[in-house]
Amino acid sequence: MNAHNRPAPESDAPVVAIVGATGAVGLALIHSLEQRNFPVGELRLLASARSAGRSMSFRGNKVPVQELTEDSFAGVNIAFFSAGASISRKFAPLAVDAGAQVIDNSSAFRMQDDVPLIVPEANGKELDAAPRIIANPNCIAAILTTALAPLHERWSITRLSMSTYQAASGGGAEMMEELREGTRAHLNGEEFEPKILPHSYAFNIFSHNSDVDPETGYNGEELKVIAETRRILGQPVLPISVTCIRVPILRAHGISLSIRFDEHVNTASIRNALNSAPGIRVVDDREANHFPMPSEASGEQDVLVGRIRDDLGDPSGRTSTMFIVGDQLLKGAAQNAVQIAEALRAKAAA
Amino acid sequence: MNAHNRPAPESDAPVVAIVGATGAVGLALIHSLEQRNFPVGELRLLASARSAGRSMSFRGNKVPVQELTEDSFAGVNIAFFSAGASISRKFAPLAVDAGAQVIDNSSAFRMQDDVPLIVPEANGKELDAAPRIIANPNCIAAILTTALAPLHERWSITRLSMSTYQAASGGGAEMMEELREGTRAHLNGEEFEPKILPHSYAFNIFSHNSDVDPETGYNGEELKVIAETRRILGQPVLPISVTCIRVPILRAHGISLSIRFDEHVNTASIRNALNSAPGIRVVDDREANHFPMPSEASGEQDVLVGRIRDDLGDPSGRTSTMFIVGDQLLKGAAQNAVQIAEALRAKAAA
Numbered sequence: 001m002n003a004h005n006r007p008a009p010e011s012d013a014p015v016v017a018i019v020g021a022t023g024a025v026g027l028a029l030i031h032s033l034e035q036r037n038f039p040v041g042e043l044r045l046l047a048s049a050r051s052a053g054r055s056m057s058f059r060g061n062k063v064p065v066q067e068l069t070e071d072s073f074a075g076v077n078i079a080f081f082s083a084g085a086s087i088s089r090k091f092a093p094l095a096v097d098a099g100a101q102v103i104d105n106s107s108a109f110r111m112q113d114d115v116p117l118i119v120p121e122a123n124g125k126e127l128d129a130a131p132r133i134i135a136n137p138n139c140i141a142a143i144l145t146t147a148l149a150p151l152h153e154r155w156s157i158t159r160l161s162m163s164t165y166q167a168a169s170g171g172g173a174e175m176m177e178e179l180r181e182g183t184r185a186h187l188n189g190e191e192f193e194p195k196i197l198p199h200s201y202a203f204n205i206f207s208h209n210s211d212v213d214p215e216t217g218y219n220g221e222e223l224k225v226i227a228e229t230r231r232i233l234g235q236p237v238l239p240i241s242v243t244c245i246r247v248p249i250l251r252a253h254g255i256s257l258s259i260r261f262d263e264h265v266n267t268a269s270i271r272n273a274l275n276s277a278p279g280i281r282v283v284d285d286r287e288a289n290h291f292p293m294p295s296e297a298s299g300e301q302d303v304l305v306g307r308i309r310d311d312l313g314d315p316s317g318r319t320s321t322m323f324i325v326g327d328q329l330l331k332g333a334a335q336n337a338v339q340i341a342e343a344l345r346a347k348a349a350a
Numbered sequence: 351m352n353a354h355n356r357p358a359p360e361s362d363a364p365v366v367a368i369v370g371a372t373g374a375v376g377l378a379l380i381h382s383l384e385q386r387n388f389p390v391g392e393l394r395l396l397a398s399a400r401s402a403g404r405s406m407s408f409r410g411n412k413v414p415v416q417e418l419t420e421d422s423f424a425g426v427n428i429a430f431f432s433a434g435a436s437i438s439r440k441f442a443p444l445a446v447d448a449g450a451q452v453i454d455n456s457s458a459f460r461m462q463d464d465v466p467l468i469v470p471e472a473n474g475k476e477l478d479a480a481p482r483i484i485a486n487p488n489c490i491a492a493i494l495t496t497a498l499a500p501l502h503e504r505w506s507i508t509r510l511s512m513s514t515y516q517a518a519s520g521g522g523a524e525m526m527e528e529l530r531e532g533t534r535a536h537l538n539g540e541e542f543e544p545k546i547l548p549h550s551y552a553f554n555i556f557s558h559n560s561d562v563d564p565e566t567g568y569n570g571e572e573l574k575v576i577a578e579t580r581r582i583l584g585q586p587v588l589p590i591s592v593t594c595i596r597v598p599i600l601r602a603h604g605i606s607l608s609i610r611f612d613e614h615v616n617t618a619s620i621r622n623a624l625n626s627a628p629g630i631r632v633v634d635d636r637e638a639n640h641f642p643m644p645s646e647a648s649g650e651q652d653v654l655v656g657r658i659r660d661d662l663g664d665p666s667g668r669t670s671t672m673f674i675v676g677d678q679l680l681k682g683a684a685q686n687a688v689q690i691a692e693a694l695r696a697k698a699a700a
Contacts, residue, residue, distance in 0.1 A: 161663045163513035163606035184537050203599045207641040217659030241663025243606045247597045249553045256513035256593045291557040309567030313511045313591025
């Protein structure tokens with residue numbers, strides 16, 4: 001590590017904790033803090049007793065992983081949680097009591113009225129600097145609302161309809177491994193016993209593996225996308241159609257989206273609005289047939305948007321359609337959490 | 351081969367030709383003729399000079415591949431074409447002149463008014479027994495309209511909206527190989543130079559690789575799906591929204607579909623209609639989270655339909671949504687062609 005990519009020491013650099021540091025999102029959090037040059041005075045990596053004692057690399061230094069306990073948050077300014085809803089429910093309030101801002105990647109508090117659910121590009125203005133829990137949205141909701149923010153700002157959205165193409169990373173490092181190992185076995189003509197899923201993931205797609213509501217037929221992921229998107233956009237009864245499908249890709253989610261506005265909005269205006277918005281890269285080259293792909297979105301901070309066109313299925317001409325791809329571990333999780341922390345620091349400094 | 355799986359010799363068993371016998375659909379045609387016990391007096395396998403001299407297996411016998419020439423169709427009763435639109439344009443009229451029924455898998459004649467475009471479950475009644483060209487639809491249109499047929503028969507469909515999850519087989523045997531070999535290289539950390547596509551297919555999804563209309567932004571596949579679905583359903587101006595995406599699976603296509611009716615249709619009625627229709631298997635177990643998957647649709651003659659539910663995005667309550675998976679090489683191509691031949695024989699016998 002040299003002086004160039006290390007942020008200048010700041011007297012106010014916060015003490016940062018990561019709960020669930022050794023998981024797929026934990027690793028991505030460490031990466032995002034580095035990538036975005038987020039000031040860190042001390043990094044406290046917390047995990048279960050099983051992982052304690054390991055060490056992980058941050059800005060060229062080895063940082064030990066400690067066991068998460070009730071006393072882990074003394075002196076912590078910002079605590080990122082990515083160890084599942086039950087851990088968040090138990091430990092996030094303790095971190096707030098210790099004076100930390102908690103940014104929680106689980107679904108534990110996302111629908112709680114007094115917990116802001118934040119995508120900085122879409123509703124960052126809802127943040128204030130008081131120590132509290134702030135919820136980081138579901139990955140699809142985060143990627144989707146980043147792309148919607150500049151459209152929502154200019155035009156009135158009256159309906160959303162989407163089908164998703166979701167990566168293995170949403171199921172954690174274990175599901176990514178199951179996809180790789182199952183695919184390798186398939187190519188070699190070998191038997192493979194899936195451990196996470198009840199069926200093969202190799203060269204296969206399937207309805208999202210969250211529980212399905214027996215009454216409505218919607219799965220947990222779809223219900224989250226509907227509820228969280230409405231909250232982030234501040235449109236509590238927005239009609240949203242969504243089907244969540246997993247596809248055999250590793251870490252970037254795709255969304256095939258139709259947006260109904262209350263008027264006709266032409267494609268050029270949409271492209272212009274997206275082009276000038278933060279966090280978005282328009283990839284929409286019709287001649288070269290070059291549109292958003294996971295191979296180009298993986299590891300990318302921006303959400304890629306393309307295939308922007310009128311929806312021929314709406315005779316009123318008020319619907320536009322597009323294809324969106326974003327890194328599930330970055331904008332869909334870790335990076336959005338770090339962006340929330342950045343926004344909090346900006347509020348505190350203001 | 352024993353007497354049990356060989357159809358009894360029939361005096362009227364037709365002479366059958368397959369043009370493009372060595373391609374992915376050609377192989378599937380041979381398989382479908384066997385699987386459906388279609389009577390074949392003589393099988394004439396036709397291909398380019400490059401493939402002539404090989405032999406292929408049919409019902410336990412070796413059948414030589416012959417070079418396709420203008421004289422190939424003497425005595426042929428049924429000619430299946432699966433060698434691309436330019437071969438069909440040149441040779442299909444010659445086959446008709448020689449007295450054959452032509453069932454053409456290419457897009458050459460699909461939008462020609464005097465050429466029936468047929469999915470037997472949906473519009474088989476349009477067939478008559480005269481020697482002519484009959485077009486076999488685009489794979490998505492065939493799989494889609496099989497699932498729609500029993501709904502279209504009972505209720506009025508006013509709009510379709512879909513996103514596809516298309517397999518490599520739609521791009522032929524070469525694209526299937528590119529997916530396999532690119533994935534193998536990716537898993538081994540090796541370089542891989544794609545031959546068919548301008549980018550990697552390994553663990554990647556991308557907008558369909560057909561040319562994109564620079565004005566509207568729709569690609570060739572999407573325009574085919576719209577035009578052919580309208581023709582097969584006999585609804586020439588039906589509003590259809592479609593986004594075609596390729597996913598890294600081998601030979602079964604998925605379709606995430608919303609159907610707007612002119613009234614509310616409840617989920618149980620839809621399920622009942624689908625359950626009693628030919629060519630469809632309902633796979634819709636909410637409790638077990640078991641829905642249509644390519645791993646179960648590949649090699650299957652039936653189209654699998656599930657995730658049947660009200661579309662929460664339409665406040666009028668008139669839209670239902672479902673997920674459909676069908677084998678691209680079978681119902682999406684070869685099997686539908688053989689079913690057309692079966693329907694023609696039934697008409698001739700009637």
